[in-house]
Amino acid sequence: MDLSQPPLPRIDGARLWSRLMSMAEIGARTDGGVDRQALSAEDRAAMARLIGWGESIGLLPSFDTAGNLFLTLPGASEGATVLIGSHLDSQPTGGRFDGVFGVLAAFEVLETLHDRGIVPPRPITLVAWMNEEGGRFAPGMMGSEVFSGHRRLTQIGAVTDAAGVSVATELERLAEAFPGVPRIAPGFPLHAYIEPHIEQADHLEREALVIGAVTGIQGKKTYEVTLSGREAHAGTEPMERRVDAVQAFARVALAMQEAALQAGPDIRFTIGRVEVLPNAPSVVPATVRFRIDLRHPRNDVLDRTGLALEAAARAAAAPCIAEVQPMVDAPANTFSPALRRAILRSAAARGLPATELLSAAGHDARHMAPLAPSAMIFIPCRGGLSHHPEEWAEPAHVAAGAQVLLDTCLHAASATRDKGDLS
Amino acid sequence: MDLSQPPLPRIDGARLWSRLMSMAEIGARTDGGVDRQALSAEDRAAMARLIGWGESIGLLPSFDTAGNLFLTLPGASEGATVLIGSHLDSQPTGGRFDGVFGVLAAFEVLETLHDRGIVPPRPITLVAWMNEEGGRFAPGMMGSEVFSGHRRLTQIGAVTDAAGVSVATELERLAEAFPGVPRIAPGFPLHAYIEPHIEQADHLEREALVIGAVTGIQGKKTYEVTLSGREAHAGTEPMERRVDAVQAFARVALAMQEAALQAGPDIRFTIGRVEVLPNAPSVVPATVRFRIDLRHPRNDVLDRTGLALEAAARAAAAPCIAEVQPMVDAPANTFSPALRRAILRSAAARGLPATELLSAAGHDARHMAPLAPSAMIFIPCRGGLSHHPEEWAEPAHVAAGAQVLLDTCLHAASATRDKGDLS
Numbered sequence: 001m002d003l004s005q006p007p008l009p010r011i012d013g014a015r016l017w018s019r020l021m022s023m024a025e026i027g028a029r030t031d032g033g034v035d036r037q038a039l040s041a042e043d044r045a046a047m048a049r050l051i052g053w054g055e056s057i058g059l060l061p062s063f064d065t066a067g068n069l070f071l072t073l074p075g076a077s078e079g080a081t082v083l084i085g086s087h088l089d090s091q092p093t094g095g096r097f098d099g100v101f102g103v104l105a106a107f108e109v110l111e112t113l114h115d116r117g118i119v120p121p122r123p124i125t126l127v128a129w130m131n132e133e134g135g136r137f138a139p140g141m142m143g144s145e146v147f148s149g150h151r152r153l154t155q156i157g158a159v160t161d162a163a164g165v166s167v168a169t170e171l172e173r174l175a176e177a178f179p180g181v182p183r184i185a186p187g188f189p190l191h192a193y194i195e196p197h198i199e200q201a202d203h204l205e206r207e208a209l210v211i212g213a214v215t216g217i218q219g220k221k222t223y224e225v226t227l228s229g230r231e232a233h234a235g236t237e238p239m240e241r242r243v244d245a246v247q248a249f250a251r252v253a254l255a256m257q258e259a260a261l262q263a264g265p266d267i268r269f270t271i272g273r274v275e276v277l278p279n280a281p282s283v284v285p286a287t288v289r290f291r292i293d294l295r296h297p298r299n300d301v302l303d304r305t306g307l308a309l310e311a312a313a314r315a316a317a318a319p320c321i322a323e324v325q326p327m328v329d330a331p332a333n334t335f336s337p338a339l340r341r342a343i344l345r346s347a348a349a350r351g352l353p354a355t356e357l358l359s360a361a362g363h364d365a366r367h368m369a370p371l372a373p374s375a376m377i378f379i380p381c382r383g384g385l386s387h388h389p390e391e392w393a394e395p396a397h398v399a400a401g402a403q404v405l406l407d408t409c410l411h412a413a414s415a416t417r418d419k420g421d422l423s
Numbered sequence: 424m425d426l427s428q429p430p431l432p433r434i435d436g437a438r439l440w441s442r443l444m445s446m447a448e449i450g451a452r453t454d455g456g457v458d459r460q461a462l463s464a465e466d467r468a469a470m471a472r473l474i475g476w477g478e479s480i481g482l483l484p485s486f487d488t489a490g491n492l493f494l495t496l497p498g499a500s501e502g503a504t505v506l507i508g509s510h511l512d513s514q515p516t517g518g519r520f521d522g523v524f525g526v527l528a529a530f531e532v533l534e535t536l537h538d539r540g541i542v543p544p545r546p547i548t549l550v551a552w553m554n555e556e557g558g559r560f561a562p563g564m565m566g567s568e569v570f571s572g573h574r575r576l577t578q579i580g581a582v583t584d585a586a587g588v589s590v591a592t593e594l595e596r597l598a599e600a601f602p603g604v605p606r607i608a609p610g611f612p613l614h615a616y617i618e619p620h621i622e623q624a625d626h627l628e629r630e631a632l633v634i635g636a637v638t639g640i641q642g643k644k645t646y647e648v649t650l651s652g653r654e655a656h657a658g659t660e661p662m663e664r665r666v667d668a669v670q671a672f673a674r675v676a677l678a679m680q681e682a683a684l685q686a687g688p689d690i691r692f693t694i695g696r697v698e699v700l701p702n703a704p705s706v707v708p709a710t711v712r713f714r715i716d717l718r719h720p721r722n723d724v725l726d727r728t729g730l731a732l733e734a735a736a737r738a739a740a741a742p743c744i745a746e747v748q749p750m751v752d753a754p755a756n757t758f759s760p761a762l763r764r765a766i767l768r769s770a771a772a773r774g775l776p777a778t779e780l781l782s783a784a785g786h787d788a789r790h791m792a793p794l795a796p797s798a799m800i801f802i803p804c805r806g807g808l809s810h811h812p813e814e815w816a817e818p819a820h821v822a823a824g825a826q827v828l829l830d831t832c833l834h835a836a837s838a839t840r841d842k843g844d845l846s
Contacts, residue, residue: 201659218658222704233807234693234716235641235783236624239684246694247680253673261662270657271669272706274699281645281696281714291704293657360658384656 008407009116013399016108020398023049023088023104024096033389034096038089038131038140039067039170044177046088046100050128051181053107057114059126063178064186066146066153067130067171073110075122075413080191080372082124082413084109084405087132087143087364094133095391097381097398102196103128105402109409120413122191129364136161139328144364147186148371190372192339192412192422195365196401197376198393202384203357210400211354212378213343217366218268218358219302219332223292225313227252229320231278231286242284246276248320249288255316259308260294267305268295268360291327297358299331333366338415338422339375339408346407352400373412373422377404431830432539436822439531443821446472446511446527447519456812457519461512461554461563462490462593467600469511469523473551474604476530480537482549486601487609489569489576490553490594496533498545498836503614503795505547505836507532507828510555510566510787517556518814520804520821525619526551528825532832543836545614552787559584562751567787570609571794613795615762615835615845618788619824620799621816625807626780633823634777635801636766640789641691641781642725642755646715648736650675652743654701654709665707669699671743672711678739682731683717690728691718691783714750720781722754756789761838761845762798762831769830775823796835796845800827 026046027036036042047069051061054071062070069088072081086102106126113120129147134140137159145151157168175183199205204212229245253271260269270293277287292309296302306326313322340356347354359376368374379401382392415421449469450459459465470492474484477494485493492511495504509525529549536543552570557563560582568574580591598606622628627635652668676694683692693716700710715732719725729749736745763779770777782799791797802824805815838844 201656203659220658233624233783234695235643235691235718237691238688239690239692240688244693246676246697250673250676253669254677257670265661265663267662268658268660269662270667270705270707272657272699272708273702273704274669274697274708276695276697279696282693282716283695284693285695285697293705295658360656 008410009112009118011108011112011399011402011406013395013402016104016402017395017398019053019104019107020096020101023100027090029389031389033391034090034094035092036088036090036094037092037136038133039167039174040136043089044174047128050088050103050107051178057111059110062182062184063174064147064184065171066143066156066186067174068143068147068186069128071107071110071126073113073120073124075120075124077122079122080189081122082191082409083127083193083368084124084195084409085127086195086197087129089131089133091133091135091387093387093389095386095388097198097391097393098200098386099132101198101393101398101401105196105405108402109406112406120410122413124409124413132364137167141362141364141367142167144367148367149187150367153186190368191417192372193365193368193374194339194405194408194412195363195376196405197363197378198381198386199378200361200381200384200386204378204380205382205384207355208353209355210352210379210397211343211347211404212357213340213354214335214359214376214378215340215356216297216332216334216358217362218295218297218360219299220328220330220362221294221302221306221326222328223309224325224327225252225290225292226323227288227317227320229286232284234282234284237284243319245285245288245320248317249274249290251316252313252322255312256292256309259312260305262308263296263301263305266296295360297332302332330362330366333369335369335375336373336422339373339412342408342411343375343377343404346404350400350403352404373417375408377401377408431833432535432541434531434535434822434825434829436818436825439527439825440818440821442476442527442530443519443524446523450513452812454812457513457517458515459511459513459517460515460559461556462590462597463559466512467597470551473511473526473530474601480534482533485605485607486597487570487607488594489566489579489609490597491566491570491609492551494530494533494549496536496543496547498543498547500545502545503612504545505614505832506550506616506791507547507618507832508550509618509620510552512554512556514556514558514810516810516812518809518811520621520814520816521623521809522555524621524816524821524824528619528828531825532829535829543833545836547832547836555787560590564785564787564790565590567790571790572610573790576609613791614840615795616788616791616797617762617828617831617835618786618799619828620786620801621804621809621814622801623784623804623807623809627801627803628805628807630778631776632778633775633802633820634766634770634827635780636763636777637758637782637799637801638763638779639720639755639757639781640785641718641720641783642722643751643753643785644717644725644729644749645751646732647748647750648675648713648715649746650711650740650743652709655707657705657707660707666742668708668711668743671740672697672713674739675736675745678735679715679732682735683728685731686719686724686728689719718783720755725755753785753789756792758792758798759796759845762796762835765831765834766798766800766827769827773823773826775827796840798831800824800831
């Protein structure tokens with residue numbers, strides 16, 4: 001922030017906090033948490049409340065056909081917008097901050113600019129992405145994936161929840177609920193994208209920091225591995241004749257971890273889920289099926305390690321047969337260094353202790369990064385706890401996050417992409 | 424068999440088969456199997472049918488207070504009896520041969536001797552042991568354990584089934600159902616014990632043999648091992664900080680198997696059941712709990728190997744904590760070599776291909792072996808299948824087993840223990 005310029009406006013932390021607590025009433029659980037799953041009646045009620053707040057200060061709402069909600073503050077010129085926000089939907093046993101904090105921080109930015117009569121050089125648009133969580137309709141991040149062209153509308157429309165209700169059906173219901181709100185095609189030019197979010201880990205809290213400028217989201221690959229042996233009687237089958245899937249699993253688990261560790265200290269390799277069949281104490285097990293969770297900030301390392309894991313599994317499994325099925329493949333991304341610097345400058349100017357840090361969890365920002373210079377602003381959450389009714393962020397940290405969003409957003413709106421100000 | 428002696432009588436295979444099929448009606452399942460669990464109404468009905476058959480040829484029934492049923496054919500002199508038989512109860516999805524074949528083969532022996540007016544030199548007593556299977560009241564072999572002093576009546580009386588009904592209650596019901604049958608204290612002097620049974624493995628079938636003289640029942644130890652680590656986020660926790668219970672399990676599983684293999688080719692070591700907690704794909708697992716099934720024909724080897732396994736688990740688990748909980752400890756036993764020779768002689772004289780073989784499964788005979796010279800006679804069962812509605816034994820094999828029982832039983836009744844004829 002150039003302190004020789006007129007000071008940037010201050011957001012209203014108390015107003016933002018009261019809006020957060022107001023939103024937490026929608027889908028409130030008796031345990032203090034929130035159940036506001038994607039495209040549910042509660043999700044629509046949250047959108048209606050947000051649209052109402054926007055209309056009271058003249059912000060124009062719109063939906064795209066993927067169910068993403070936008071509120072636009074017009075700029076001095078038209079053209080590519082600075083998109084800010086996150087998501088309103090929650091996990092079934094969710095908290096009061098995951099997602100909704102980013103949306104309401106964005107709203108606080110728009111309202112502060114509106115109140116001060118500040119017209120930004122280009123439009124600033126709030127977004128509430130459809131179905132980030134994926135708890136009801138899996139997998140999540142549907143809205144941002146359709147917006148970015150990563151998935152097609154017809155693909156997500158066919159996904160159904162546990163009751164058999166499809167996303168397409170719920171998107172029609174959404175359109176019927178807001179007949180007066182314009183519906184546009186997904187995807188429009190972005191000048192930049194900035195998403196505030198609680199950290200969902202305890203790095204900031206442990207270091208007594210308030211602001212995290214996120215360097216990127218680490219890449220993630222998951223695999224399902226099936227080891228097939230031969231069932232036999234534990235009391236009779238000689239050891240040398242056995243094709244024991246649990247013993248093969250033991251060899252494979254160690255060999256895969258050893259292969260993963262070749263990638264250095266940033267690798268994360270986990271076998272978190274294991275299923276043994278038939279899982280009877282006196283039966284030599286026929287089958288072990290397990291999941292691999294592999295993460296690294298660099299895609300080349302992730303790809304190379306994934307191949308090494310597959311080879312290690314096949315080699316160590318013999319005489320069992322190893323089948324390695326790739327599941328999730330979410331590449332790593334790096335957020336705009338210019339925006340990260342802008343976040344750190346804002347935090348420094350506001351006296352907020354800050355750091356750069358990596359996001360271990362995925363966010364909609366992952367899908368905006370290929371479209372425009374993108375960034376994420378993290379604030380601490382208590383004990384790193386998230387996706388839990390006791391999820392909590394301090395009011396001062398919520399306000400700090402919104403303030404840094406405002407500062408960074410105005411910087412982005414003024415900056416020129418072709419001069420590299422944002423890259 | 425001394426062929427210079429008058430020929431031993433032939434049993435009636437057709438009569439025995441028809442009694443087997445008659446018993447299979449009691450607790451018959453629609454899939455051809457039998458559900459006649461211990462101390463159920465069906466079990467009592469089977470006892471009633473057997474007592475009725477016995478009374479029709481003048482055999483005196485008695486119960487002991489542990490619910491074991493006896494039918495005695497008096498001998499020329501009183502004194503220690505030759506006990507022959509097995510059990511009438513079945514698994515819930517049991518077959519028509521496991522247990523009941525041994526009881527009815529014993530009945531066929533008594534009836535054949537009765538029909539020919541043969542008075543054995545000492546009493547021959549049929550036994551139907553109470554609750555061998557343990558499917559309803561666990562663990563099984565209750566009747567033979569009380570008879571042998573291995574467990575006390577009060578201990579088994581307190582065991583309840585899934586509906587909360589106790590063994591004590593069902594034993595009272597049994598006494599009420601047979602008011603005229605004398606009840607004796609468990610345990611009386613045995614001269615010898617011989618139990619016929621289907622093999623429950625496919626060794627005889629594969630080798631085209633009809634009779635197995637069982638050398639012994641291998642010893643079995645089971646353990647529950649718990650490895651305790653620390654739950655963490657799969658995306659964030661650095662590898663070097665993890666206390667990963669699944670990785671510890673992999674090390675422990677290999678180390679334990681390696682320690683077990685030191686015991687040579689007769690060892691059987693199996694990890695058949697594994698439970699991972701919380702078993703979520705993206706969570707470094709906190710706990711792995713698993714079962715060890717360890718078997719060997721020699722108790723010294725079994726004891727030594729058990730200790731080696733515990734040491735291997737503790738050493739390989741670090742930094743996780745290993746807790747090793749012994750569960751079952753059933754020592755190996757060796758059956759009487761003299762009776763095994765008598766079985767093989769009978770088979771040879773009758774033209775039945777035979778072999779010595781080890782029993783991998785446990786039987787009531789395990790508890791008789793410390794009391795008196797004991798033996799088991801195995802006949803083949805199709806595909807080694809048992810504890811299954813499709814369990815099957817050929818009528819000719821059923822008859823062969825009863826014939827060898829008769830021959831061996833008469834040999835035992837005539838033999839003198841103090842001359843070593845039975846040891």
